[in-house]
Every structure is written in C-alpha cells, then in structure tokens.
Amino acid sequence: MFRLETEVDKARRDLLRTRLREANTAASPVLRALRGTPDERDVPLHVWAVNDADGNLAGGLVGHTWATWLHVTYLWVDERHRGRGLGAGLLARAEHIAVTERACRMSRLETWDFQAPRFYRKQGYEVVCVVPDYPPGITEYTLVKRLTPGRHPR
Incomplete structure (x- = not known):
C-alpha cells in the first residue's frame, strides 16, 4: 500500500534526481564511459x-x-x-x-x-x-x- 503526496519537497526531488541519474548511468554504456560523476559532468x-x-x-x-x-x-x-x-x-x-x-x-x-x-x-x-x-x-x-x-x- 502506498500513500501519494503532492507537496513540494526539495530533498525528495534531489533524491529522485540522484536515483534516476544512477539508474540511467548504469543502463547506458555511453553514460558509464563518461568521466566523473553525473554532477561533475x-x-x-x-x-x-x-x-x-x-x-x-x-x-x-x-x-x-x-x-x-x-x-x-x-x-x-x-x-x-x-x-x-x-x-x-x-x-x-x-x-x-x-x-x-x-x-x-x-x-x-x-x-x-x-x-x-x-x-x-x-x-x-x-x-x-x-x-x-x-x-x-x-x-x-x-x-x-x-x-x-x-x-x-x-
């Protein structure tokens, strides 16, 4: 069971962005080949x-x-x-x-x-x-x- 919330939450936004970037980098050979962390790039x-x-x-x-x-x-x-x-x-x-x-x-x-x-x-x-x-x-x-x-x- 999940509860859906709609308030603006900057900490969750940042966590979501980090997790999405990690998943994208893991799934893409092109992104994995780039040097540095996603935030450094x-x-x-x-x-x-x-x-x-x-x-x-x-x-x-x-x-x-x-x-x-x-x-x-x-x-x-x-x-x-x-x-x-x-x-x-x-x-x-x-x-x-x-x-x-x-x-x-x-x-x-x-x-x-x-x-x-x-x-x-x-x-x-x-x-x-x-x-x-x-x-x-x-x-x-x-x-x-x-x-x-x-x-x-x-």
Whole structure:
C-alpha cells in the first residue's frame, strides 16, 4: 500500500534526481564511459555582458555543459542593446568555452516562435523538433548545432 503526496519537497526531488541519474548511468554504456560523476559532468556555464559605464547587465547567457553538449537555457539582451551583435557574441563566447575548455561537440536550446528562432538559425542552429501549441497558441522549437573547434571567437 502506498500513500501519494503532492507537496513540494526539495530533498525528495534531489533524491529522485540522484536515483534516476544512477539508474540511467548504469543502463547506458555511453553514460558509464563518461568521466566523473553525473554532477561533475553537469557544469554551469554563464556569460555576462556588463555595461562598463554603469555596471548594469546588458545581456547574458545561462547554460550548462554535459555529455559533450552545451545546453543554452537562457539568452537575453536588454532591448536597448539588441541588433548590435551582443546576443551573437554571448552565444559565440559560450560555444568557444564549451569547445575549447569542455570538449563539447554539440549545442542545443529551446525557443518559442515569438522569441528568436530566426536569430538562432542565423547562428548556425538547425530545428530538430517543433512542438505546436506549447503553451497554447505558441510553438516551441528545439534547435541544435554542431560545434567545430577553431571556429569560435575568444
């Protein structure tokens, strides 16, 4: 007999994540072959653009690297600085770090139709998944890019 509970429980969430990762690693030869524990392989990667004049955040990229992949979670540029290449520069810098310091070969991200799918295509990303009506009335895209050593600015 089991009791089902629905409250938010961070300790149980962390335990569940650990147990799922352990099961996945045990079941997958690819994951077993990767060096380090799962938490060591999932390394945050952040790139910030800070305005020299006032110290304010002009843009930023938050992501992580794992299993030779860069995963871009957030990329944002303040509206006043858009259209000047800052977003492309943030992305290129993250890709450079992923390739040269973390041996990544691929990058992935998700974006909605009203955000930046065209921007990412211009940066060399290809759409591999389209999820219509997620959330209702909006289309979500998953895009990937093969990362090539030597093609990323410092």
